[in-house]
Amino acid sequence: MSDPISQPREANAPQEARAPHGPSEPHILCTDLVRIFSADGVEVQALQGLNLRIDPGELVAVVGASGSGKSTLLTILSGLDTATAGVARVAGHDLLAMGARERVRYQRHTVGFVWQQTSRNLLPYLTAGENVALAMNVARTRRGAAREQRIAELLDLLEVSDAADRRPGELSGGQQQRVAIAVALANDPTVLLADEPTGELDEATSVSVLQAMRGVNEQLGVTMLIVTHDPSVSEHVRRTVQIRDGRTSTEVLRSTRVDAAGAIEAVAEEFAVLDRVGRLQLPQEFVTGLALRDRVRLALEPDHVSVWPGHDGAAPRPAASAEVTESVAEPGAPAAEVGEPAESAVAGSEPTPARDAPQRGRHAAGGPAPDHAEEAP
Numbered sequence: 180m181s182d183p184i185s186q187p188r189e190a191n192a193p194q195e196a197r198a199p200h201g202p203s204e205p206h207i208l209c210t211d212l213v214r215i216f217s218a219d220g221v222e223v224q225a226l227q228g229l230n231l232r233i234d235p236g237e238l239v240a241v242v243g244a245s246g247s248g249k250s251t252l253l254t255i256l257s258g259l260d261t262a263t264a265g266v267a268r269v270a271g272h273d274l275l276a277m278g279a280r281e282r283v284r285y286q287r288h289t290v291g292f293v294w295q296q297t298s299r300n301l302l303p304y305l306t307a308g309e310n311v312a313l314a315m316n317v318a319r320t321r322r323g324a325a326r327e328q329r330i331a332e333l334l335d336l337l338e339v340s341d342a343a344d345r346r347p348g349e350l351s352g353g354q355q356q357r358v359a360i361a362v363a364l365a366n367d368p369t370v371l372l373a374d375e376p377t378g379e380l381d382e383a384t385s386v387s388v389l390q391a392m393r394g395v396n397e398q399l400g401v402t403m404l405i406v407t408h409d410p411s412v413s414e415h416v417r418r419t420v421q422i423r424d425g426r427t428s429t430e431v432l433r434s435t436r437v438d439a440a441g442a443i444e445a446v447a448e449e450f451a452v453l454d455r456v457g458r459l460q461l462p463q464e465f466v467t468g469l470a471l472r473d474r475v476r477l478a479l480e481p482d483h484v485s486v487w488p489g490h491d492g493a494a495p496r497p498a499a500s501a502e503v504t505e506s507v508a509e510p511g512a513p514a515a516e517v518g519e520p521a522e523s524a525v526a527g528s529e530p531t532p533a534r535d536a537p538q539r540g541r542h543a544a545g546g547p548a549p550d551h552a553e554e555a556p
């Protein structure tokens with residue numbers, strides 16, 4: 180069901196021009212974002228210092244298990260909830276500091292939303308065209324013929340022109356979500372936020388809706404964030420951020436390249452996320468695979484960092500790690516070719532892209548020693 184991820188268009192100039200902030204500022208910036216809920220005297224840390232940066236024109240999926248904090252993040256970014264601490268900025272708006280009036284303006288003009296449930300996206304007694312028109316009315320964008328023309332353009336872009344005069348109940352699930360995307364674009368948003376937009380669709384319909392979203396991203400240059408529990412969504416976007424326990428943990432970047440025979444192949448690489456003060460989350464399978472707990476030993480190597488179990492009886496010490504690493508870095512023998520991938524982790528400074536399946540740096544092609552993990556700068 181995957182298809183090659185097309186190369187990015189340099190097409191977000193209109194969005195950047197409209198955004199009320201400098202061109203180099205990201206459209207979404209979360210720094211050490213915390214959200215604590217208190218219920219019956221019990222505190223739940225839904226977001227535990229989440230960091231995320233999304234640049235203008237990017238289409239990014241945030242993927243995570245149930246309870247990882249996805250909806251909490253989206254609710255904050257949509258201006259419906261406020262974070263407990265940290266930084267959340269969207270297209271120049273400081274979401275923790277904005278007052279009620281700015282919040283209304285932000286929701287009307289800066290962001291568009293697509294929710295999982297059709298009932299939340301569309302009014303059942305209005306036709307598709309009328310739903311889009313209503314959203315324009317709320318945002319006070321366009322009038323008369325210009326409005327009619329834009330409605331037709333948006334429905335055409337989402338390939339649901341023939342549904343313009345039908346009510347949601349007369350449309351398929353996929354058509355309803357396409358109309359919902361058109362509604363979300365009615366206010367010419369800088370950023371479009373989507374919460375499980377394919378959650379109620381079958382696999383084939385999900386793929387076509389995701390392709391439609393990619394088309395919107397490429398043609399209009401709208402920055403998009405899709406939040407989902409479905410890992411297969413990552414096959415349709417260039418960048419997927421994994422969220423775990425209220426923090427971003429890993430990222431998969433996908434691209435295409437031309438191989439030696441001239442054929443186009445899809446390439447996926449997985450990276451651990453490093454925050455601005457140098458913290459990173461080791462993937463759970465690395466932690467359990469090496470029984471890492473409490474503390475680890477680190478060793479700085481010329482082009483990477485080694486991580487060793489730190490508990491009693493766990494060998495080797497950093498000095499020994501240097502020996503191991505020397506054999507890894509032997510001239511002509513790439514580090515990726517040494518060791519057992521299931522038991523160690525390596526992210527090299529020049530990670531080897533692998534075809535189709537996401538790879539964790541050099542890890543998937545083989546790691547160095549079987550009793551430690553390595554991280555490169």
Ligand SMILES: Nc1ncnc2c1ncn2[C@@H]1O[C@H](COP(=O)(O)OP(=O)(O)OP(=O)(O)O)[C@@H](O)[C@H]1O
Nearest residue numbers: 216218223225244245246247248249250251252408
């Ligand atoms: N209003 C609330 N009051 C108390 N706890 C909450 C509230 N909202 C969310 N939580 C808790 O915060 C954590 C993250 O919840 P969140 O809904 O963001 O996760 P999620 O990744 O969207 O999960 P799902 O995919 O199941 O929707 C969970 O432990 C949840 O129980």
